[in-house]
Amino acid sequence: MNKQEMKFTGSKTYVASEELMTAVDVAMALEKPLLIKGEPGTGKTMLAEAISDALGKKLYIWNIKSTTKAQDGLYVYDTIQRLYDSQFGEEGVDDIARYIKLGKLGEAFKDEEQVILLIDEIDKADLEFPNDLLWELDKMEFYIHETKETIRAKHRPIVIITSNAEKELPDAFLRRCIFHYISFPERDEMDEIVRVHFENLDENLLKYAMDTFYWIRSIKEVRKKPSTSELIDWLQALMLGGIDPETIGEKIPYLGVLVKKDEDLEIVKKRRI
């Protein structure tokens, strides 16, 4: 595939800053995982989908939870199924390979084409989790002990990793990544993002809604600041509700969509009066 085709320029539903596009290009050129960090709702997860769309490549998503272990992404040896089968004298019990199930990382390695692998919210897992994946992400291979088989990536996947900064990631892991921080969109960027989501947006409505949105974000005491996804939900609600744009600033209808915490609601209401 030539260089021109491999360039990421954002997609129809995703507005990428130039900085971010550079980061994606660099990560692909250097064959390093791209680590994306940023406030919730700044579109970290959507980025992988956008890249997959733009490059026309298949996307594998590995969602990380607090209980996820590195091994889960490689393969799982289903011992229970094997025990079960053996009790009923199923055929092929002695064939361990039948009980090896590949995880998302394994699947991405085995794919015939180059794919995109999203490791979503890596900071949710145990602190040692990223370190356990170092070898696999470096060498793009792993070894299945039970079958003495090595799974090697046919085409090096483009790896995208997101983090909400809940936990610090280990240095050894960070050294191997390309890092990009998505800062909260400025108003003009936000304008663009919103327009991607709505086709016919009333200019007046948008203006008043944005004024209010950035005003709430600017209140220092508000603990959980509304994010992009909340703004989009709110705009949707405002449109469906047929709200008169002029009254948005005063009444802030459907405030609960933007601000979720009771204390924060109190603060916003108090400030408004």
Next chain:
Amino acid sequence: MFTDFFYVLKEKGLSVSMTEWITFMEALNKNLADSSLDRLYYLGRMILVKTESDFDKYDLAFMEYFKNIKHQDEVPAEIMKFLDKEGMEPDRQNIELYSYEQKRDMNETKRVFRERVTEQNTEHNGGNYWIGTSGGSAFGHTGRNKGGIRVGGKSGMRSAFQVNGERKYVDFRHDKTLDIRQFQVAFRKLRQFSSRIDAAKTELDLDKTIDSTCNNGGYLQLEFEKPRKNTVKLLLLFDCGGTMYPFMELCNSLFQAVYKANHFKDVKTYYFHNCIYSKLYKTAECEYGDWVDMEEIFRMTDKDYKVIIVGDAQMAPEELFDVNGNYRGPNDGKSGYEWNQIFSKKYKKIIWLNPRRHQGLSSSLAWMEAEDTLAQIYNMYPLTVDGLKEGITKLMAPK
């Protein structure tokens, strides 16, 4: 290439590893910077810096290292890209209408500009010919010429210098006083260290047992694991009122962060005014009589409680050293100094977080005496992200 830059980065306190530096060199060899200073700036940052709290340090280093770069080294590619860019209609029009005294088409302007860039090797301010500032030529900025090509300056291209000149990541710096989210992240560390506790393997590990049994050919083989509970118990003491007023919001954030963390086995909070004496207050208002005896607190907590004291340690020397130094309540026959000694001996791990920590100031200053004395009794850290992290490491460190 740029080896000195590596040392400038180190000097600014960035820990750039060899791996990262080599990756950076590889990127340059692959021409990923595209001979553009802007891209070089981002390229370096995304490879060498792995947390947004260090962006500011990087900005400073970049500015220092690249400030002396000569204009013609970097402008041409940038400018040409700028001119070639689609959707620049207004500027194009300007160039056509105003550039260089007479009407001129864009290609001509570009040609002249190219010529200038190759000819020019000094800085120019004023004048009608060169690329420079405050002049009448079509190139540069803050000039009389209404159109032409702007090189640097405000609202022109977003040059790397402008980007880092703004220091827009200064808010993310760790040594700045912190907000609740950052507190929370820091407090997670208190769990991090305690998740693998020092205990016997007492819990049956079902998954491992099944694996082992299967591997054992069906003969049962039991596997045990350590319980993974958080055993951290916290005792929080806040200094309230007086000199602590300016830090009320900060203390409140810390308090909120502790309570939201809810991963501690137990949290107890008490308050004091200026100095710890024989009683601790139940509320932040520190009202007379609304208190608990120190003896009672010692009974309710064991020595394994991790203690965090938050206060600025500002008080008159007699408040600390006089047996009648407590002007708001009883002393019970001991000076504040003695009470602090007793308190500090009760618990294994205590840290003091000071929002007003003065380091390196002479203790001969009267108002420093109390702080100095307390800093000798307790491990005292500034109330910042770095300070809290350091303190928490201390709390979790084995004896």
